[in-house]
Amino acid sequence: MKLEEGRSKFIQAWGSLGSSWGISKSMAQIHALLLSYPEGLSADEIMEQVQLSRGNVNTNVRELINWRLVRKETVLGERKEFFVALHDVHTISQNIMEERKRRELEPVRRLLNELKAATLEGKEEDVKHFQSLLSDLADFVSQMENLTNLMTKINNNNYMKKLIKAIS
Template sequence: MYICRMKLEEGKYKFIQAWGSLGSSWGISKSMAQIHALLLSSQDGLSTDEIMEQVQLSRGNVNTNVRELINWRLVRKETVLGERKEFFVAIHDVHTIAQNIMEERKRRELEPVRRLLNELINTKIEGDEKEVAHFQTLLADLADFVHQMENLTNLMTKINNNNYMKKLIKAIS
Protein backbone atom coordinates (compact mmCIF):
# COMPACT_ATOMS: atom_id res chain seq x y z
CA MET A 1 0.00 0.00 0.00
CA TYR A 2 1.40 3.38 -1.04
CA ILE A 3 0.63 6.35 1.19
CA CYS A 4 2.10 9.21 -0.84
CA ARG A 5 3.67 9.88 -4.23
CA MET A 6 7.23 10.93 -4.90
CA LYS A 7 9.37 11.35 -7.98
CA LEU A 8 12.25 8.85 -8.28
CA GLU A 9 14.86 11.61 -8.19
CA GLU A 10 13.40 12.97 -4.94
CA GLY A 11 13.43 9.50 -3.41
CA LYS A 12 17.04 8.96 -4.47
CA TYR A 13 18.00 12.38 -3.04
CA LYS A 14 16.41 11.52 0.32
CA PHE A 15 18.13 8.12 0.32
CA ILE A 16 21.54 9.66 -0.48
CA GLN A 17 21.13 12.24 2.29
CA ALA A 18 20.02 9.65 4.86
CA TRP A 19 22.74 7.15 3.90
CA GLY A 20 25.29 9.93 4.14
CA SER A 21 24.17 10.76 7.67
CA LEU A 22 24.31 7.09 8.65
CA GLY A 23 27.84 6.77 7.25
CA SER A 24 29.49 8.12 10.35
CA SER A 25 27.70 5.42 12.38
CA TRP A 26 29.55 2.68 10.53
CA GLY A 27 32.89 4.37 10.40
CA ILE A 28 33.02 6.28 7.12
CA SER A 29 32.70 9.89 6.07
CA LYS A 30 29.45 11.48 4.98
CA SER A 31 30.86 12.01 1.46
CA MET A 32 31.87 8.36 1.12
CA ALA A 33 28.41 7.21 2.26
CA GLN A 34 26.66 9.63 -0.12
CA ILE A 35 28.70 8.36 -3.06
CA HIS A 36 27.96 4.79 -2.01
CA ALA A 37 24.22 5.59 -1.81
CA LEU A 38 24.30 7.23 -5.24
CA LEU A 39 26.02 4.20 -6.76
CA LEU A 40 23.66 1.82 -4.90
CA SER A 41 20.64 3.65 -6.27
CA SER A 42 22.03 3.62 -9.81
CA GLN A 43 21.41 0.56 -11.91
CA ASP A 44 24.36 1.31 -14.19
CA GLY A 45 27.85 2.50 -13.42
CA LEU A 46 28.61 6.19 -13.10
CA SER A 47 31.72 8.10 -14.12
CA THR A 48 33.62 10.41 -11.80
CA ASP A 49 32.07 13.42 -13.55
CA GLU A 50 28.55 12.06 -13.08
CA ILE A 51 29.21 11.37 -9.39
CA MET A 52 30.67 14.88 -8.93
CA GLU A 53 27.62 16.44 -10.54
CA GLN A 54 25.04 14.46 -8.58
CA VAL A 55 26.55 14.72 -5.08
CA GLN A 56 28.17 18.14 -5.57
CA LEU A 57 31.68 17.11 -4.47
CA SER A 58 35.11 17.95 -5.87
CA ARG A 59 36.98 15.58 -8.17
CA GLY A 60 39.59 14.90 -5.49
CA ASN A 61 36.94 14.11 -2.89
CA VAL A 62 35.12 11.78 -5.29
CA ASN A 63 38.35 10.03 -6.37
CA THR A 64 39.49 9.52 -2.77
CA ASN A 65 36.13 8.19 -1.61
CA VAL A 66 35.55 5.94 -4.62
CA ARG A 67 39.02 4.44 -4.08
CA GLU A 68 38.09 3.81 -0.44
CA LEU A 69 34.76 2.23 -1.44
CA ILE A 70 36.72 -0.08 -3.74
CA ASN A 71 39.03 -0.96 -0.81
CA TRP A 72 35.95 -1.79 1.29
CA ARG A 73 34.77 -4.02 -1.61
CA LEU A 74 31.51 -2.09 -1.89
CA VAL A 75 32.20 -0.71 -5.37
CA ARG A 76 34.04 -2.02 -8.42
CA LYS A 77 35.56 -0.21 -11.37
CA GLU A 78 34.39 -1.04 -14.89
CA THR A 79 35.55 0.05 -18.28
CA VAL A 80 33.27 0.35 -21.28
CA LEU A 81 34.57 -0.48 -24.73
CA GLY A 82 35.08 2.73 -26.69
CA GLU A 83 34.92 4.94 -23.58
CA ARG A 84 37.97 6.59 -22.04
CA LYS A 85 36.20 7.10 -18.74
CA GLU A 86 36.07 4.61 -15.92
CA PHE A 87 32.70 3.75 -14.45
CA PHE A 88 31.98 2.76 -10.87
CA VAL A 89 29.34 0.22 -9.92
CA ALA A 90 28.10 -0.59 -6.43
CA ILE A 91 27.76 -4.14 -5.19
CA HIS A 92 23.98 -4.45 -4.87
CA ASP A 93 23.65 -7.65 -2.82
CA VAL A 94 22.68 -6.48 0.68
CA HIS A 95 24.22 -9.54 2.38
CA THR A 96 27.53 -8.97 0.62
CA ILE A 97 27.46 -5.28 1.53
CA ALA A 98 26.85 -6.10 5.20
CA GLN A 99 29.54 -8.78 5.20
CA ASN A 100 32.13 -6.52 3.57
CA ILE A 101 31.39 -3.72 6.03
CA MET A 102 31.67 -6.09 9.00
CA GLU A 103 34.94 -7.57 7.73
CA GLU A 104 36.46 -4.15 7.06
CA ARG A 105 35.42 -2.81 10.47
CA LYS A 106 36.85 -5.93 12.07
CA ARG A 107 40.14 -5.37 10.27
CA ARG A 108 40.28 -1.62 11.03
CA GLU A 109 38.84 -1.56 14.54
CA LEU A 110 38.74 -4.91 16.34
CA GLU A 111 42.08 -6.36 15.25
CA PRO A 112 44.19 -3.34 16.35
CA VAL A 113 42.41 -3.25 19.72
CA ARG A 114 42.91 -7.00 20.14
CA ARG A 115 46.64 -6.64 19.41
CA LEU A 116 46.96 -3.77 21.90
CA LEU A 117 45.07 -5.66 24.61
CA ASN A 118 47.17 -8.79 24.07
CA GLU A 119 50.34 -6.72 24.30
CA LEU A 120 49.19 -5.11 27.55
CA ILE A 121 48.00 -8.42 29.01
CA ASN A 122 51.40 -9.99 28.27
CA THR A 123 53.32 -7.09 29.82
CA LYS A 124 54.46 -7.10 33.44
CA ILE A 125 52.71 -4.03 34.84
CA GLU A 126 54.14 -2.48 37.95
CA GLY A 127 52.43 -0.17 40.44
CA ASP A 128 49.92 -0.23 43.25
CA GLU A 129 48.79 -3.84 43.62
CA LYS A 130 45.04 -3.02 43.72
CA GLU A 131 45.27 -0.62 40.78
CA VAL A 132 47.28 -3.14 38.74
CA ALA A 133 44.75 -5.88 39.54
CA HIS A 134 41.86 -3.58 38.54
CA PHE A 135 43.63 -2.66 35.28
CA GLN A 136 44.41 -6.31 34.46
CA THR A 137 40.79 -7.30 35.09
CA LEU A 138 39.67 -4.51 32.77
CA LEU A 139 42.10 -5.67 30.07
CA ALA A 140 40.94 -9.29 30.39
CA ASP A 141 37.25 -8.26 30.20
CA LEU A 142 37.88 -6.08 27.15
CA ALA A 143 39.94 -8.81 25.46
CA ASP A 144 37.09 -11.28 26.07
CA PHE A 145 34.57 -8.81 24.64
CA VAL A 146 36.69 -8.16 21.53
CA HIS A 147 37.10 -11.92 21.06
CA GLN A 148 33.30 -12.35 21.25
CA MET A 149 32.81 -9.57 18.70
CA GLU A 150 35.30 -11.24 16.34
CA ASN A 151 33.45 -14.54 16.78
CA LEU A 152 30.16 -12.81 16.03
CA THR A 153 31.62 -11.25 12.89
CA ASN A 154 32.95 -14.66 11.80
CA LEU A 155 29.54 -16.23 12.46
CA MET A 156 27.79 -13.55 10.41
CA THR A 157 30.22 -14.18 7.55
CA LYS A 158 29.41 -17.90 7.67
CA ILE A 159 25.68 -17.16 7.71
CA ASN A 160 26.00 -14.74 4.78
CA ASN A 161 27.81 -17.44 2.81
CA ASN A 162 25.10 -20.04 3.53
CA ASN A 163 21.88 -19.65 1.53
CA TYR A 164 20.01 -22.08 3.78
CA MET A 165 20.84 -19.99 6.87
CA LYS A 166 19.78 -16.80 5.09
CA LYS A 167 16.40 -18.35 4.24
CA LEU A 168 15.99 -19.72 7.76
CA ILE A 169 16.70 -16.35 9.38
CA LYS A 170 14.31 -14.63 6.97
CA ALA A 171 11.61 -17.20 7.72
CA ILE A 172 11.84 -16.78 11.49
CA SER A 173 11.98 -12.99 11.48
Protein backbone atom coordinates in the same frame (compact mmCIF):
# COMPACT_ATOMS: atom_id res chain seq x y z
CA MET B 1 7.33 11.37 -4.69
CA LYS B 2 9.58 11.53 -7.71
CA LEU B 3 12.51 9.11 -8.00
CA GLU B 4 15.08 11.92 -7.82
CA GLU B 5 13.55 13.23 -4.58
CA GLY B 6 13.58 9.74 -3.05
CA ARG B 7 17.14 9.16 -4.25
CA SER B 8 18.23 12.49 -2.73
CA LYS B 9 16.65 11.65 0.63
CA PHE B 10 18.31 8.23 0.58
CA ILE B 11 21.73 9.74 -0.21
CA GLN B 12 21.40 12.28 2.62
CA ALA B 13 20.25 9.67 5.16
CA TRP B 14 22.92 7.13 4.15
CA GLY B 15 25.53 9.88 4.39
CA SER B 16 24.45 10.74 7.93
CA LEU B 17 24.53 7.07 8.94
CA GLY B 18 28.00 6.64 7.48
CA SER B 19 29.68 8.54 10.28
CA SER B 20 28.06 6.14 12.77
CA TRP B 21 29.71 3.26 10.89
CA GLY B 22 33.16 4.82 10.94
CA ILE B 23 33.25 6.19 7.40
CA SER B 24 33.03 9.75 6.15
CA LYS B 25 29.76 11.35 5.14
CA SER B 26 31.12 11.88 1.61
CA MET B 27 32.08 8.21 1.25
CA ALA B 28 28.64 7.10 2.45
CA GLN B 29 26.87 9.55 0.12
CA ILE B 30 28.85 8.31 -2.89
CA HIS B 31 28.07 4.73 -1.88
CA ALA B 32 24.36 5.56 -1.59
CA LEU B 33 24.38 7.27 -4.98
CA LEU B 34 26.04 4.28 -6.63
CA LEU B 35 23.67 1.88 -4.83
CA SER B 36 20.70 3.80 -6.19
CA TYR B 37 21.70 3.18 -9.81
CA PRO B 38 21.68 -0.25 -11.45
CA GLU B 39 24.50 0.74 -13.81
CA GLY B 40 27.78 2.50 -13.16
CA LEU B 41 28.43 6.22 -12.95
CA SER B 42 31.55 8.11 -14.01
CA ALA B 43 33.50 10.32 -11.61
CA ASP B 44 32.04 13.37 -13.37
CA GLU B 45 28.49 12.11 -12.84
CA ILE B 46 29.24 11.39 -9.17
CA MET B 47 30.76 14.87 -8.72
CA GLU B 48 27.70 16.49 -10.27
CA GLN B 49 25.15 14.55 -8.25
CA VAL B 50 26.74 14.78 -4.79
CA GLN B 51 28.38 18.17 -5.31
CA LEU B 52 31.88 17.08 -4.29
CA SER B 53 35.30 17.90 -5.72
CA ARG B 54 37.09 15.53 -8.09
CA GLY B 55 39.73 14.80 -5.45
CA ASN B 56 37.12 13.99 -2.82
CA VAL B 57 35.24 11.72 -5.24
CA ASN B 58 38.42 9.93 -6.38
CA THR B 59 39.63 9.39 -2.80
CA ASN B 60 36.28 8.07 -1.60
CA VAL B 61 35.69 5.86 -4.63
CA ARG B 62 39.13 4.28 -4.11
CA GLU B 63 38.22 3.65 -0.48
CA LEU B 64 34.88 2.09 -1.49
CA ILE B 65 36.82 -0.17 -3.86
CA ASN B 66 39.16 -1.11 -0.98
CA TRP B 67 36.11 -1.98 1.15
CA ARG B 68 34.92 -4.17 -1.79
CA LEU B 69 31.64 -2.24 -2.00
CA VAL B 70 32.28 -0.77 -5.45
CA ARG B 71 34.07 -2.02 -8.53
CA LYS B 72 35.55 -0.15 -11.47
CA GLU B 73 34.34 -0.96 -14.97
CA THR B 74 35.34 0.19 -18.40
CA VAL B 75 33.02 0.46 -21.36
CA LEU B 76 34.22 -0.31 -24.85
CA GLY B 77 34.67 2.93 -26.74
CA GLU B 78 34.56 5.09 -23.58
CA ARG B 79 37.62 6.74 -22.11
CA LYS B 80 35.93 7.20 -18.75
CA GLU B 81 35.91 4.68 -15.97
CA PHE B 82 32.59 3.79 -14.42
CA PHE B 83 31.98 2.80 -10.82
CA VAL B 84 29.35 0.23 -9.91
CA ALA B 85 28.15 -0.60 -6.41
CA LEU B 86 27.57 -4.16 -5.31
CA HIS B 87 23.84 -4.57 -4.86
CA ASP B 88 23.64 -7.82 -2.89
CA VAL B 89 22.81 -6.75 0.67
CA HIS B 90 24.38 -9.86 2.21
CA THR B 91 27.67 -9.31 0.38
CA ILE B 92 27.66 -5.62 1.29
CA SER B 93 27.10 -6.39 4.98
CA GLN B 94 29.74 -9.13 4.96
CA ASN B 95 32.34 -6.88 3.33
CA ILE B 96 31.60 -4.08 5.82
CA MET B 97 31.87 -6.48 8.78
CA GLU B 98 35.14 -7.95 7.52
CA GLU B 99 36.66 -4.53 6.88
CA ARG B 100 35.59 -3.15 10.26
CA LYS B 101 36.98 -6.28 11.92
CA ARG B 102 40.30 -5.76 10.14
CA ARG B 103 40.46 -2.03 10.86
CA GLU B 104 38.98 -1.92 14.36
CA LEU B 105 38.79 -5.24 16.20
CA GLU B 106 42.13 -6.75 15.20
CA PRO B 107 44.26 -3.71 16.24
CA VAL B 108 42.40 -3.48 19.57
CA ARG B 109 42.88 -7.21 20.16
CA ARG B 110 46.62 -6.91 19.47
CA LEU B 111 46.91 -3.94 21.84
CA LEU B 112 44.97 -5.70 24.60
CA ASN B 113 47.12 -8.83 24.25
CA GLU B 114 50.27 -6.73 24.42
CA LEU B 115 49.05 -4.91 27.54
CA LYS B 116 47.90 -8.15 29.19
CA ALA B 117 51.35 -9.68 28.63
CA ALA B 118 53.17 -6.65 30.05
CA THR B 119 54.45 -6.59 33.60
CA LEU B 120 52.67 -3.65 35.18
CA GLU B 121 54.14 -1.75 38.07
CA GLY B 122 52.08 0.33 40.42
CA LYS B 123 49.76 0.14 43.35
CA GLU B 124 48.54 -3.48 43.59
CA GLU B 125 44.85 -2.54 43.68
CA ASP B 126 45.19 -0.30 40.60
CA VAL B 127 47.17 -2.95 38.70
CA LYS B 128 44.52 -5.61 39.46
CA HIS B 129 41.74 -3.26 38.38
CA PHE B 130 43.53 -2.45 35.11
CA GLN B 131 44.29 -6.13 34.42
CA SER B 132 40.65 -7.01 35.07
CA LEU B 133 39.57 -4.29 32.65
CA LEU B 134 41.97 -5.57 29.99
CA SER B 135 40.71 -9.12 30.45
CA ASP B 136 37.06 -8.07 30.19
CA LEU B 137 37.76 -5.99 27.08
CA ALA B 138 39.74 -8.84 25.50
CA ASP B 139 36.81 -11.21 26.13
CA PHE B 140 34.39 -8.71 24.59
CA VAL B 141 36.58 -8.19 21.49
CA SER B 142 36.89 -11.97 21.13
CA GLN B 143 33.10 -12.32 21.29
CA MET B 144 32.71 -9.59 18.65
CA GLU B 145 35.20 -11.38 16.39
CA ASN B 146 33.31 -14.65 16.90
CA LEU B 147 30.03 -12.91 16.07
CA THR B 148 31.56 -11.42 12.91
CA ASN B 149 32.87 -14.85 11.89
CA LEU B 150 29.45 -16.38 12.54
CA MET B 151 27.73 -13.70 10.43
CA THR B 152 30.20 -14.38 7.61
CA LYS B 153 29.37 -18.09 7.75
CA ILE B 154 25.64 -17.30 7.73
CA ASN B 155 26.04 -14.93 4.78
CA ASN B 156 27.86 -17.65 2.85
CA ASN B 157 25.14 -20.22 3.53
CA ASN B 158 21.99 -19.87 1.39
CA TYR B 159 20.02 -22.20 3.64
CA MET B 160 20.77 -20.04 6.71
CA LYS B 161 19.84 -16.86 4.82
CA LYS B 162 16.47 -18.38 3.89
CA LEU B 163 15.94 -19.66 7.44
CA ILE B 164 16.63 -16.25 8.97
CA LYS B 165 14.36 -14.56 6.45
CA ALA B 166 11.60 -17.07 7.21
CA ILE B 167 11.74 -16.50 10.97
CA SER B 168 11.99 -12.72 10.67
